Amino acid sequence: MTRQRRRRGRAALPLPVLALASVAVVFFALPLVGLVWRAPWSNAWQYLGDDDVLTALRLSMICSLWATGLSIVFGVPLAWLLARVEFPGRNVVRALCTLSMVLPPVVGGVALFFALGRRGIVGQYLDQWFDVTLPFTTAGVVVAQTFVAMPFLVITVEASLRQLDTRFEDASRTLGASRWYTFRRVTLPAIRPALAAGAVLAWARALGEFGATITFAGNFPGTTQTMPLAVYLSLETNPEEAIVLALLLMAISFAVLVGLRDRWFGRPDRAMSTVAA
Amino acid sequence: MTLSAQIELRLGSLDLCAELDVVPGELLALLGPNGAGKSTLLRCLAGLAPIDAGRIVVDDIVVDDPANDTFVEPEERPIGFVFQDYLLFEHMSVLENVAFGLRARQARKVDALRIARDWVERVGLAEYADQRPRSLSGGQAQRAALARALATTPRLLLLDEPLAALDAGTRASVRRDLRRHLDTFDGMRVLVTHDPVDAYALADRVAIVEAGRIVQVGTLAEVTAHPRSRYVADLVGVNLVAGVVADGVLTTEAGARVVIADALPGQSLAVIRPHSIMLVREPSAGWSARNTWSGTIADIDRLGDRVRVGIDGQLPLTAEITVAALDSLQLRPGDDIHASVKATDIEVYLA
Numbered sequence: 001m002t003r004q005r006r007r008r009g010r011a012a013l014p015l016p017v018l019a020l021a022s023v024a025v026v027f028f029a030l031p032l033v034g035l036v037w038r039a040p041w042s043n044a045w046q047y048l049g050d051d052d053v054l055t056a057l058r059l060s061m062i063c064s065l066w067a068t069g070l071s072i073v074f075g076v077p078l079a080w081l082l083a084r085v086e087f088p089g090r091n092v093v094r095a096l097c098t099l100s101m102v103l104p105p106v107v108g109g110v111a112l113f114f115a116l117g118r119r120g121i122v123g124q125y126l127d128q129w130f131d132v133t134l135p136f137t138t139a140g141v142v143v144a145q146t147f148v149a150m151p152f153l154v155i156t157v158e159a160s161l162r163q164l165d166t167r168f169e170d171a172s173r174t175l176g177a178s179r180w181y182t183f184r185r186v187t188l189p190a191i192r193p194a195l196a197a198g199a200v201l202a203w204a205r206a207l208g209e210f211g212a213t214i215t216f217a218g219n220f221p222g223t224t225q226t227m228p229l230a231v232y233l234s235l236e237t238n239p240e241e242a243i244v245l246a247l248l249l250m251a252i253s254f255a256v257l258v259g260l261r262d263r264w265f266g267r268p269d270r271a272m273s274t275v276a277a
Numbered sequence: 278m279t280l281s282a283q284i285e286l287r288l289g290s291l292d293l294c295a296e297l298d299v300v301p302g303e304l305l306a307l308l309g310p311n312g313a314g315k316s317t318l319l320r321c322l323a324g325l326a327p328i329d330a331g332r333i334v335v336d337d338i339v340v341d342d343p344a345n346d347t348f349v350e351p352e353e354r355p356i357g358f359v360f361q362d363y364l365l366f367e368h369m370s371v372l373e374n375v376a377f378g379l380r381a382r383q384a385r386k387v388d389a390l391r392i393a394r395d396w397v398e399r400v401g402l403a404e405y406a407d408q409r410p411r412s413l414s415g416g417q418a419q420r421a422a423l424a425r426a427l428a429t430t431p432r433l434l435l436l437d438e439p440l441a442a443l444d445a446g447t448r449a450s451v452r453r454d455l456r457r458h459l460d461t462f463d464g465m466r467v468l469v470t471h472d473p474v475d476a477y478a479l480a481d482r483v484a485i486v487e488a489g490r491i492v493q494v495g496t497l498a499e500v501t502a503h504p505r506s507r508y509v510a511d512l513v514g515v516n517l518v519a520g521v522v523a524d525g526v527l528t529t530e531a532g533a534r535v536v537i538a539d540a541l542p543g544q545s546l547a548v549i550r551p552h553s554i555m556l557v558r559e560p561s562a563g564w565s566a567r568n569t570w571s572g573t574i575a576d577i578d579r580l581g582d583r584v585r586v587g588i589d590g591q592l593p594l595t596a597e598i599t600v601a602a603l604d605s606l607q608l609r610p611g612d613d614i615h616a617s618v619k620a621t622d623i624e625v626y627l628a
Contacts, residue, residue, distance in 0.1 A: 165364075167360065167364055168364050168366065170320075170323075170325050170351075170358075170360075170364075171358065171360055171364040171366075172366075172377070172381070173324075173325065173350070173351040173352050174323050174324075174325070174351050174352075174354075174356055174357070174358035174426075174435075175352075175357075175358075175377055175378035175381055175425065175426070175429060176352045176353075176378045176381045176382045176429055177352055177377070177378075177381035178350075178352055178381070181381050185377070185380075185381075186366060189366075189368040190367075190368065192368075
């Protein structure tokens with residue numbers, strides 16, 4: 001953005017809008033300031049070097065990346081189905097698949113427990129036939145995180161697929177490309193910015209996931225205790241440590257959002273969307 | 278080894294029912310107003326819109342025949358398709374766009390790129406090969422789209438309004454280029470356009486499409502001279518005169534001279550609208566500033582309240598006059614006649 005454009009933008013903004021927007025910014029910035037202000041800076045490195053902390057951090061990273069990967073693998077086809085295929089009850093299916101965005105995560109965790117727990121509707125067979133147990137395992141954490149994170153990717157990618165001019169896919173077909181080749185080489189690259197945005201949103205949601213995880217997977221250091229759980233627990237035992245962990249989690253998320261913004265959200269590739277065409 | 282298609286399709290408010298035949302080396306133009314169903318006909322031929330009834334045969338292969346449950350997917354038809362706004366893939370370079378069809382058909386990457394580079398050079402885009410399509414001008418994008426469609430060596434080339442996305446200034450030169458490239462293609466070609474000038478410059482035959490029906494087929498000269506309906510007359514019933522412009526005068530091959538208002542020198546195409554032509558038995562002295570040609574009346578067709586008069590002579594023309602004028606002139610085939618047009622009523626295009 002050039003300096004001139006920024007100045008014009010400021011001049012064009014009505015004062016009440018500016019005032020309210022400023023309140024919103026302060027509202028989001030204050031908690032961070034509060035944490036930074038209360039942080040025990042002299043002991044910070046000591047807490048961060050703690051084995052339990054590193055274990056929780058590593059677990060958080062591994063599980064949230066797995067959840068993001070699963071969200072992409074299953075979420076993109078789901079978004080495609082919702083965007084492109086007309087079938088009866090499509091709106092119901094869409095509502096069902098995005099329900100976990102509005103559901104309290106604890107409720108989601110309980111529901112998962114009755115579905116995939118050892119006595120659950122599917123879980124009992126997983127246990128009997130495959131000797132697979134999800135609750136209170138690291139895999140359970142991934143399942144809980146995927147459950148709450150995937151909708152973010154689905155709605156982002158679906159919106160982008162709806163905007164994409166389908167004639168580009170027609171052009172690909174007339175050039176001899178199968179539907180699958182067209183999907184990989186034309187559709188996917190065209191929705192790449194939305195896919196990246198959706199993946200980041202899903203990852204951020206998975207990283208911060210607390211309620212579903214603690215209900216479905218429990219809180220076992222090393223296997224299911226992710227960073228948010230560690231923060232919550234240390235709040236009772238060691239508030240100073242909680243502050244440091246919270247800051248760390250915030251710093252990581254903040255860095256990723258800032259870092260990816262310019263790269264993927266800054267210049268949307270809209271040349272192939274119907275809006276631009 | 279031809280294209281033969283009987284197409285029936287209902288799509289929204291469009292009710293399509295048409296028959297087409299094209300032989301190798303021939304270019305058929307589908308000419309008609311927007312919404313007539315021309316583009317949908319092309320989509321049917323390409324397999325992008327399956328037909329409800331009928332049969333499409335390309336090179337002895339049945340590609341669509343709902344009665345026998347036959348449908349060949351677009352990617353398996355021997356076709357090339359140039360879309361109206363070209364639809365080049367923005368996330369690939371021009372070269373990768375041209376190579377796309379070959380890659381999709383499992384050609385090795387080296388081979389695909391070699392053939393693509395050859396095509397990119399052939400259409401004069403060598404210096405843009407590694408650039409993104411958005412950096413191309415309209416005419417260049419059209420050539421890239423044409424190269425992309427031809428790189429897979431189709432038997433049937435489909436072009437949907439290939440000149441409509443261009444501004445008037447570049448149309449003439451792009452049309453000339455397109456003609457040159459189309460001439461090197463020996464397969465069957467179907468072109469959709471709403472502009473008779475495109476049809477004249479590019480097509481061997483035209484099919485006039487009106488509300489989902491093909492209302493007349495023939496060479497453009499035939500259709501222009503004898504439009505079968507008022508509608509066709511309005512659409513294409515113009516006199517197209519080809520010749521060379523020099524010093525404000527267009528001279529035809531037969532030697533007829535047409536004075537024109539203002540035009541660039543060179544090979545050009547003059548459009549003389551039949552209703553701008555005045556017919557008189559004897560030219561009067563005050564007409565020196567006008568174009569006046571003498572000839573004999575070849576035929577007289579009545580279309581509603583209008584009459585189209587075909588005139589033979591050094592400059593064959595079709596004039597359109599009212600029934601009242603016909604009565605007062607008492608014209609009959611074989612009569613000598615003088616036709617005149619104001620220079621300012623003639624449109625001229627570089628051919």
